[in-house]
Amino acid sequence: MESSAADRPQILWTPPPEQVAACRLTDYQRWLRERKGLGFDDYHELWRWSVAELEDFWRTIWDYFQIQADGSPEPVLGGAGMPGAEWFARARLNYAEHVFRQATADRPALVVREEGSEAREVSWDELRRASGAIAATLKDHGVRAGDRVASYLPNRMETVAAFLACASIGAVWSSCAPDMGISVLLDRWRQIEPSVLLATDSYRYNGKVHDRRETVEKLLRALPSVATVIHVPGPLAQEGNLDWPGMLPWSDAVNVEPDLGFQRLPFDHPLWIVYSSGTTGLPKAMAHGHGGIVITHLKTLALQHDLRPGDRLLFLGGTGWIVWNLQVGGLLVGATIVLYDGNPAWPDPQALWRFLDRHGVTLFGCGAAYLVACMKQGL
Known part of the structure; x- marks a missing residue:
């Protein structure tokens, strides 16, 4: 009918x-x-x-x-x-090869804003150098194609650079947001046995500093597969020395000669591992391949979202949500991706909207909960 x-x-x-x-x-x-x-x-x-x-x-x-x-x-x-x-x-x-073929001096690769700090632009050259240095460091520490690298980092430039470094050498990326607790992390990472962990000591959200040092220590005791920890400093980095076994400061990890080659891999070689919610047992680990993500993100972002060089993409979400992976895909089509780390309603409900306007974001995505919160504020 x-x-x-x-x-x-x-x-x-x-x-x-x-x-x-x-x-x-x-x-x-x-x-x-x-x-x-x-x-x-x-x-x-x-x-x-x-x-x-x-x-x-x-x-x-x-x-x-x-x-x-x-x-x-x-x-x-x-x-x-x-x-x-x-x-x-x-x-x-290789996924990373398709990202860096978009490199240009005409526009930034990233705009990065961390709560409590001013936004800054990251050039393609800076992103390439950081990714190349981390790739060299990973190889120096024995990481090879197929090895898993876990990330416990906020939405920062270092996170994107480390991901692209892993992709360039065929290491498999797995990211969890720093607001996730120890049981949630272990339910995921015990399944994949990462050999490297990138971790921060703390992060800012809603005007407060959240300490993650104890969580990282528990992770390392429970994950014997981790041989190297790359420490990305957060707000508490200066409060005493960290004693994480196998720790390498980020400053040392990037203070090497960059080596950003692109290892071409089988179409279905794993690029990253993402997880189901875990509501019906342990979270299900799902591997997405280099080729499938390259061709799907090109189709989705260019044809269905009409994203192109000169656009700026911001998807509000943490590094443990699949939309973070999609946002990084904006680099594949030459867009600038805008990383917004922190509470979008701090210090006031209009903070994110002012930011979007100031930095010329042309494509914005978010979860429904944020829009409902804005509606309740009369925005």
Whole structure:
């Protein structure tokens, strides 16, 4: 039974024709018509083709975004059964290589704001040097492709640099936010046995300093696989010497000759491990591969979010939430990612909105709880 016009949701906004003409999705449709002889009357026809002709669709995404890889993109899909489907089995690539091909001196890679501090811009050159130095340090400490690296860090430049360092050498990243407690951390990291832990001593939230030193000490006693701890200093870094076994200060870890090569890996080589909520037992560890994330984030962020060089992306969330991973993906399309660490309503409910305006954020994402809180404040 078809619904009447009165039953249909009201359209709140429609993009003007000039915006539609200039968006990335329109450019992709134009490319399909000119390069592949594929024409579609509207978005829904394009969508139906994309889900009906999986191999053709994803091969065009590969070509349109000029994926850099060794080997061949053919066959696109080796068997469609689940589980067992194998995508781009003959291709080898690297996530970090696709990030740094966007490097430019014309705009920053990051804008970083930590609670209690002024925001600062991080150039692509600074990000490259930090990532290259951490990659060299990890290799010097025996980390190889497939080894797991755990991160217990806030939403800072160091976190992004360390992640890209891991990706460049094929180490597998696993991040938890510093507000997570010891049992939550161990439920996740005991499953993957990390050899390196990046950890902070403390962080600021809602105008207060939160001490994480004891939590890190408990982690190290419970995770015998950890041989090296890279300490990223927080507000309490100067209050006494830390005695974490295998500790290497961040300042030492980046004070080496950068070595940012890009090891091209099988398409499904794990890039990071994320986790389910753990409401029905232990959190389920889920590995996402280099290739799947590269091609999916390019498609999602460029075509569906119309993100491009010159845009600024901020997704409000901690480093233990999957949207942090998506936000870093903004670098794949040349956008500047904006890291906002701290309470968005401190020192007042309009703090984040002023920040978004001041720093020219063009794409903003958040959870519903923040919007509800703003509504209650009359914003």
